Amino acid sequence: MGLTNLSTKRQRIAELARTKSGVALSTLHHVLDLEWMKEAYRLTRKDGAPGIDGVTAAEYAQNLEANLLDLLERIISGRYQAPPVRRVYIPKGDGAGSLRPLGIPTFEDKVAQRAIVMVLEAVYEQDFLPCSYGFRPGRSAHQALQKLHTGFMRHGLRWVIDLDIENYFGSISHSHLRSFLDQRVTDGVIRRMIDKWLKAGVLEDGLLRHATEGSPQGGVVSPCLSNIFLHHVLDEWFENVVKPRLKGKSTLVRFADDAVMAFADLQDAKRVLDVLGKRLARYELTLHPDKTRFVDFRSHRPDRPDHPDSDGTTFTFLGFCHVWGKSRKGKNVVRQVTAKKRYARALAAVTDWCRKNRHRPIPEQHAQLVTKMRGHYAYYGITGNARRLSWYFHQVRRIWRKSLSRRGSRLNWTQFAALLTRHPLPAAQIVHRYTAVSEALP
Numbered sequence: 001m002g003l004t005n006l007s008t009k010r011q012r013i014a015e016l017a018r019t020k021s022g023v024a025l026s027t028l029h030h031v032l033d034l035e036w037m038k039e040a041y042r043l044t045r046k047d048g049a050p051g052i053d054g055v056t057a058a059e060y061a062q063n064l065e066a067n068l069l070d071l072l073e074r075i076i077s078g079r080y081q082a083p084p085v086r087r088v089y090i091p092k093g094d095g096a097g098s099l100r101p102l103g104i105p106t107f108e109d110k111v112a113q114r115a116i117v118m119v120l121e122a123v124y125e126q127d128f129l130p131c132s133y134g135f136r137p138g139r140s141a142h143q144a145l146q147k148l149h150t151g152f153m154r155h156g157l158r159w160v161i162d163l164d165i166e167n168y169f170g171s172i173s174h175s176h177l178r179s180f181l182d183q184r185v186t187d188g189v190i191r192r193m194i195d196k197w198l199k200a201g202v203l204e205d206g207l208l209r210h211a212t213e214g215s216p217q218g219g220v221v222s223p224c225l226s227n228i229f230l231h232h233v234l235d236e237w238f239e240n241v242v243k244p245r246l247k248g249k250s251t252l253v254r255f256a257d258d259a260v261m262a263f264a265d266l267q268d269a270k271r272v273l274d275v276l277g278k279r280l281a282r283y284e285l286t287l288h289p290d291k292t293r294f295v296d297f298r299s300h301r302p303d304r305p306d307h308p309d310s311d312g313t314t315f316t317f318l319g320f321c322h323v324w325g326k327s328r329k330g331k332n333v334v335r336q337v338t339a340k341k342r343y344a345r346a347l348a349a350v351t352d353w354c355r356k357n358r359h360r361p362i363p364e365q366h367a368q369l370v371t372k373m374r375g376h377y378a379y380y381g382i383t384g385n386a387r388r389l390s391w392y393f394h395q396v397r398r399i400w401r402k403s404l405s406r407r408g409s410r411l412n413w414t415q416f417a418a419l420l421t422r423h424p425l426p427a428a429q430i431v432h433r434y435t436a437v438s439e440a441l442p
Contacts, residue, residue, distance in 0.1 A: 006039050013122035017184075021126070024182065028119050029189035032076065037068040040115035044107070044220075051106030052086045052203055060107050071108060075115070076189060082196035083109055085217045087204035103202060103217025113221040116193050120224050123184060128227065129235045134256035135223035141318045142382065142432045144255050145336055148262065148317065149434065151251045152334045157262035158298045159269035162315040164291035165280065168257040169222065170214040172229050173284040174198055180232045197221055213284075223256060230254065233283045242272060253317075260317050262297070266307070269294070299324040299332040316341075319380070338380050338388040346376055347395050354403035362404075366423040369400060373426050381431035389428035397425060 009031045016025060041064065046057035060067055074080035085103035105113070121137060128136065133144035151157040165171070177198075185191065201210040202217060215222040215229075238252045238261070248264035250272075263269040273294055277287045296310035306313055314323050320336040327333045338346075350372060357365060373396060381389060397420070404419075405411040411419075 006035055009036070010118070010122045013119065014126055017123040017126040022183070024184055024186040025123060026186045026188075028123070028185065028187040029076065031119065032072060032115060032189070034065070034069060034072065036118070037072050037111070037115055040118060041068060041111050043118075044110045044114050048107070048110070049086075049088075049104050051104050051109065052083055053106045053108075055107055057107050060111075067108070068111070071112060075112060075193060078189075078192055080112065080193065080196065082112075082193075082200040084201040084203040084208055085219075087202045087217075101217075103219075105216075105219045110219055112193070113197065113216075113219040116190060117220050117224045119190060120185070120221075120228075124224075124228060124231070127184065128231055129239055131235055131239065131252040132227060132231065132254050134254065134258070135227060141255055141379075144253050145318060145320060145382065146432075146434055147251070148253045148260060148322075149334055149336060151249075151253075151262050152297070152322075155249045155251070156264045157249065157251060158296075159263045159266050160293075160295035160297045160315055161261040161263075161269060161273055161276065162293040162295055162317070163259050163261065163276065164288040165257050166286045166288040166291075168285065169217075169226060171285055172215050172226065173213055176233075176283050177225060177229055180228055194221070194225070226256060229283075230257065230259075233280065233285065234259065237279060246272075255318055258318060260315070270309070297322070297324075320382075320385070325384075333384070335384040336382060337385050338392070342380075343388060343392065346392065347399065350396055351399050351403075354399055358403045358407055362419070362423060365400070366425075369396065370426055372396075377426070377429045378431055381429050383430060383432070383434045386428060386430060389430075393425070393428045400425075 013028065013031065044057075046061075048057070050056050071080070083106050085105050088102050088104060089099040090102050091099060125137065133139045133141065133147075178195075181191065181194070197216040197219070199210060200216060201208050203209075215225050235252065235254065243250060246263070246265065246268040248268055250261065250263045250268060253260050253262075261269075261272060263272070280287060293311040293315060294309060295315045296307040296313050297315070298304065298313075300306070300313055314321055316322070316339045319339050319342045321339045323335050323337065324332055325335040350369070353368070353372070354365070357368070373393070376392060377389060380392075397416075401411055401413070401416045404416070
């Protein structure tokens with residue numbers, strides 16, 4: 001009964017947003033009730049580290065209904081105070097020992113954010129364009145990859161802008177974000193909560209730092225607000241302003257702040273590249289000077305040199321390096337293969353795990369390695385990537401044997417093969433197959 005009621009509420013918000021396209025909605029918070037909060041709780045991850053209050057998900061669940069009712073009352077009345085996030089640093093995994101800052105909200109704050117995001121999603125899923133794939137219900141990185149692949153194979157897109165926004169999540173202008181929200185959501189309760197998260201700040205080493213720009217760190221509201229920002233700054237601009245002025249076909253594929261523009265016509269690509277930085281600067285964003293690349297993505301032959309203005313002939317998007325190869329029929333086809341850095345990072349993670357856990361019972365090690373390998377295949381197992389998956393499989397076997405050999409007596413390959421008959425590792429698997437792969441256009 002509860003889930004049906006929730007679904008009806010979401011549909012009503014979606015229908016309202018759809019019928020009143022471009023109109024600011026001022027009566028949205030009435031959907032917030034106990035059932036809505038229970039669903040927000042259900043969707044919130046329970047395995048994260050606690051925030052500044054030290055309360056875990058298990059502790060919050062001990063008196064769940066009372067806690068959710070109290071949270072709901074504070075949200076509606078305006079008494080809710082968004083706590084600052086706890087700042088920690090985690091390894092980037094770049095092999096250089098660099099650290100990435102991470103914000104950890106309190107568990108209750110995560111639930112509150114999820115409740116508000118559920119409202120925002122119902123509204124903005126009616127506005128967001130098909131070119132956006134990140135952090136949206138029913139959309140995935142693999143759909144984005146297939147869209148890009150189709151553009152190269154079917155539509156003859158050959159010139160690529162691999163764009164990177166410098167410190168995007170930390171550079172979002174609060175004033176511009178509020179003006180974008182003004183166009184669609186003016187409900188007082190919803191907007192008050194968003195403002196509180198924007199101002200909540202970060203607690204690090206006992207010092208509280210309030211943010212004047214950037215999206216809230218660590219919570220589920222951050223990707224949603226970031227999508228809203230780039231929807232107005234990039235997606236709408238490209239689809240409604242740029243595309244009608246181009247000679248040839250083009251596409252924009254965006255996953256959060258990771259985006260690729262591809263064009264059939266060279267001059268179209270160069271014209272967009274010339275104005276792209278100015279467009280972002282208008283909203284206080286900056287193209288990364290080193291990571292933004294102009295790519296000559298033609299299928300290259302000895303008699304076709306690279307374009308002098310290009311920064312190369314391959315590019316990486318969502319962990320996959322895009323290159324040209326040959327099909328079994330000898331035709332030019334686009335391959336999306338595991339990027340070298342991602343491949344090295346995955347093997348480094350396996351090596352580190354095996355080193356730290358080599359004295360655990362072999363069945364336990366086997367179960368964990370199987371989980372890790374299937375997770376790798378689940379993401380990187382796409383059409384055309386079989387070779388890199390096979391390399392990964394063989395390297396994991398090698399790493400495990402080497403790790404087990406350090407437990408005591410050396411384990412040769414014959415002995416290891418016998419062990420694998422009892423504890424087999426999953427072979428490389430293509431999980432995501434493209435529905436249709438056309439031959440490349442001339």
